[in-house]
Amino acid sequence: EQAEIGLIGLGVMGSNLALNIAEKGNRIAVFNRSPEATRKFFAEAGDLQKNIIPCETLEEFVAAIRPPRPIIIMIKAGDPVDQQMELLKPYLADNDIMIDAGNANFRDTMRRFDNLKDSGLTFIGMGVSGGEEGARHGPSIMVGGTEDSWKRVEKVLTSISAKFHDEPCVAWLGENGAGHFVKTIHNGIEYADMQMIAEIYGILRDGLKLSAPEIGQVFGKWNEGRLNSYLIEISEKVLKANDPISGKPMVDVIVDQAGQKGTGKWSVIEAQNMGVAATAIEAAVAGRILSSQKAEREAAEKILGLPQTTAMPTTDGVSFLDDLENALLAAKVAAYAQGFAVMAAASREYNWNLPMPTIAKIWREGCIIRSQFLDEITSAFTKDPDVANLIVTPAFAKLVNDTDASLRRVVSTAIMSGLSVPALSSALSYFDAYRRGRGTANLIQAQRDFFGAHGFDRVDGVDKHHGPWGSGLADFA
Numbered sequence: 001e002q003a004e005i006g007l008i009g010l011g012v013m014g015s016n017l018a019l020n021i022a023e024k025g026n027r028i029a030v031f032n033r034s035p036e037a038t039r040k041f042f043a044e045a046g047d048l049q050k051n052i053i054p055c056e057t058l059e060e061f062v063a064a065i066r067p068p069r070p071i072i073i074m075i076k077a078g079d080p081v082d083q084q085m086e087l088l089k090p091y092l093a094d095n096d097i098m099i100d101a102g103n104a105n106f107r108d109t110m111r112r113f114d115n116l117k118d119s120g121l122t123f124i125g126m127g128v129s130g131g132e133e134g135a136r137h138g139p140s141i142m143v144g145g146t147e148d149s150w151k152r153v154e155k156v157l158t159s160i161s162a163k164f165h166d167e168p169c170v171a172w173l174g175e176n177g178a179g180h181f182v183k184t185i186h187n188g189i190e191y192a193d194m195q196m197i198a199e200i201y202g203i204l205r206d207g208l209k210l211s212a213p214e215i216g217q218v219f220g221k222w223n224e225g226r227l228n229s230y231l232i233e234i235s236e237k238v239l240k241a242n243d244p245i246s247g248k249p250m251v252d253v254i255v256d257q258a259g260q261k262g263t264g265k266w267s268v269i270e271a272q273n274m275g276v277a278a279t280a281i282e283a284a285v286a287g288r289i290l291s292s293q294k295a296e297r298e299a300a301e302k303i304l305g306l307p308q309t310t311a312m313p314t315t316d317g318v319s320f321l322d323d324l325e326n327a328l329l330a331a332k333v334a335a336y337a338q339g340f341a342v343m344a345a346a347s348r349e350y351n352w353n354l355p356m357p358t359i360a361k362i363w364r365e366g367c368i369i370r371s372q373f374l375d376e377i378t379s380a381f382t383k384d385p386d387v388a389n390l391i392v393t394p395a396f397a398k399l400v401n402d403t404d405a406s407l408r409r410v411v412s413t414a415i416m417s418g419l420s421v422p423a424l425s426s427a428l429s430y431f432d433a434y435r436r437g438r439g440t441a442n443l444i445q446a447q448r449d450f451f452g453a454h455g456f457d458r459v460d461g462v463d464k465h466h467g468p469w470g471s472g473l474a475d476f477a
C-alpha cells in the first residue's frame with residue numbers, strides 16, 4: 001500500500017513529525033540524505049514501523065507515495081531547501097506538492113512558489129511550531145499555498161496537529177508565503193514574550209534579590225492566573241532546576257548571551273518595511289543582540305560601573321508582586337497587538353486575506369506562545385476581525401486600562417533602580433503614544449519643513465503649508 005505522504009530530513013524535528021504522522025494512522029515514506037539515519041530511525045520506530053516506508057533513494061521514495069504526492073521537506077532553512085527541491089524535482093509528476101516545513105523566510109517561500117508556476121508542481125510553505133515535543137505529539141501548523149494543495153494535505157495535517165479542546169490547531173491561511181509569514185510573526189511575538197519574562201525575572205533577581213527557585217515559585221503562581229501559558233510554565237521549571245555539576249540553580253550557571261536564528265529579526269524588518277510600529281518585538285531583538293555582546297558589556301561595567309540608583313521599594317512586597325504580574329500581562333497585550341498589526345498590514349500588501357481569528361485560534365495549543373491569553377484574543381478578533389488594533393477591542397481596552405498603572409509603576413521602579421527593561425518600557429510607551437490623539441510630531445513636521453521645505457498639513461484643514469520660518473523668527477526677536 002502506498003504512503004499518504006512523504007518526509008525528507010530525519011533530524012530532530014523531521015523524525016518527530018514522521019513518528020507523529022505514523023502514529024495517527026497515516027502511512028508515511030521517509031528519506032534522509034544519509035541512509036544510516038533512515039535505518040536508525042526505522043529501527044527505533046517500534047510499533048509504528050507498520051506505517052513507515054523507509055527509503056534509501058529518492059526514486060524509491062517518490063514511488064512509495066500515492067499521487068498527487070505531498071512531500072514534507074524538514075531540513076535546515078535556506079539554500080539546502082533549494083538544493084533538495086532541485087534533486088527531488090526530476091522524480092515528481094504533475095500536481096505533486098513540495099512542502100517546506102522549516103522556518104523559512106517567507107520571501108524565499110514566495111520565490112519558490114513562483115518558480116514552480118507553470119511547472120505542474122506546486123509548493124506549500126508551512127510553519128510548524130511547538131519544538132520537538134510539539135512535532136511528536138501535536139504542533140500548531142500554519143499553512144500557505146493553493147487551496148487545492150491544502151485540500152490534499154488537510155486530513156493528514158489535521159490528524160497530527162495539536163487540539164485546543166476538540167479544535168485542531170492547523171489552518172490554511174492563504175496563498176504562497178502566508179503560512180511562513182504568520183510563523184515568522186509567531187516567532188517575533190515569541191521573542192517579545194520571552195524578553196518581557198526575562199525583564200521581570202531581572203527585577204525579581206536584581207531588584208528584589210530573590211533566588212532562582214523563589215522566582216520559579218512566583219512564576220508557578222502566576223501560571224495559575226491570567227498569565228497561564230507555556231512560556232511561564234517552562235520558566236517556572238527551568239528556574240527550579242539544579243545543575244547536576246555545581247549543585248547551583250541551573251539558570252545561575254548559564255551564560256547570559258541569547259542566540260537567534262533570524263525569525264525575530266525578519267519580523268522587525270518586515271514590520272518596518274510596511275510601516276508598522278512593532279516596538280516590543282524590536283526591543284526584544286535588540287535585547288538579544290546586546291546580550292550577545294558579553295565581552296563589551298563586561299568591559300563597560302568596569303569603566304562605567306553599574307548605574308547609580310535608588311533601591312527597589314521594599315514597602316509592600318506583596319502588592320509589588322501583583323504589580324509585576326499585571327505589568328507582564330499589560331506588556332504582552334502590546335506585543336500581540338503589534339504582531340497582529342504587522343500581519344494585518346502584510347495581508348493587505350500581499351493579498352493574503354489572513355484570517356485573524358483563525359490565527360489566534362491555532363495558536364491556542366501546540367505552539368511555543370500557546371496560552372489562555374490567546375483564547376481571549378480569539379474571542380476579541382472573532383467579534384471584530386477587522387479592528388484596527390487589538391488594544392481598542394472592548395475586552396483589551398479594559399485589560400489595558402486595568403493593568404497599565406501597574407506597568408507604569410514597574411517600569412518606573414525598574415528604571416529608577418537601574419534595571420534595563422526595554423521591552424516592558426516600549427510596551428508602555430506604545431500604549432501612551434497610541435492612545436493620545438495629539439502627539440508631538442507637529443514639531444518634527446515643522447523641523448522638516450524648516451530645513452527641507454517638506455510642507456505640513458494644518459489642523460484647521462487649510463491647504464498644505466510652509467512655515468513663515470524666516471519672518472516668523474524675526475517676529476520673536
Ligand code: 6PG
Binds near residue numbers: 368
Ligand atoms: C517554535 C519555535 C521554533 C524556533 C525558535 C526560534 O515555534 O517551535 O519558534 O520554531 O526555531 O524558537 O529560534 P531562535 O530563538 O533560535 O531564533
